[in-house]
Amino acid sequence: MIARWQEKEVVSSLKNFRVVNLTGARQCGKTTLSNMLDLHNVRRYALDNDEARRAATSDPLGFVDRKDDETIVIDEIQKAPELLNAMKIRVDACNAKG
Numbered sequence: 274m275i276a277r278w279q280e281k282e283v284v285s286s287l288k289n290f291r292v293v294n295l296t297g298a299r300q301c302g303k304t305t306l307s308n309m310l311d312l313h314n315v316r317r318y319a320l321d322n323d324e325a326r327r328a329a330t331s332d333p334l335g336f337v338d339r340k341d342d343e344t345i346v347i348d349e350i351q352k353a354p355e356l357l358n359a360m361k362i363r364v365d366a367c368n369a370k371g
Contacts, residue, residue, distance in 0.1 A: 280306060287312070287344065291364045304348050312344050320349040333359035341369055 279295075283306065286293045295303050308317070316339070320326045329336045329347075333355045339345055350356055 280310070283307075283310065288370060291368065291370055292360065307346050307348065310346075312346075314340070314342050315344045315346060317346040318348065320347065320352040326352055329353040329356055334362065337363050339363070341367075 283293060283295060287310075295307060297303050304319075318325045318329070318336075320329060330353050333353070337345060337356060337359045347356065
């Protein structure tokens, strides 16, 4: 696997911030980087999957609800923009990092 130059920065950000937004041009390795991170207690969703996208859009607050030590990785979040407000509500209510 090719080492990703932003890996240490992303890991550090997950330890210090409640939300980390990984953006960049198409095909630059965002999904590869997020999938290679060794995260404890993680749920990963790819919203180009129709079933995951339907779940996200039908109950955005429930979709982003998480346990205290859990990290949620959402790939292709732009396909379910209603998740952004739900994430803000959840993050404002909880100070947990990741």
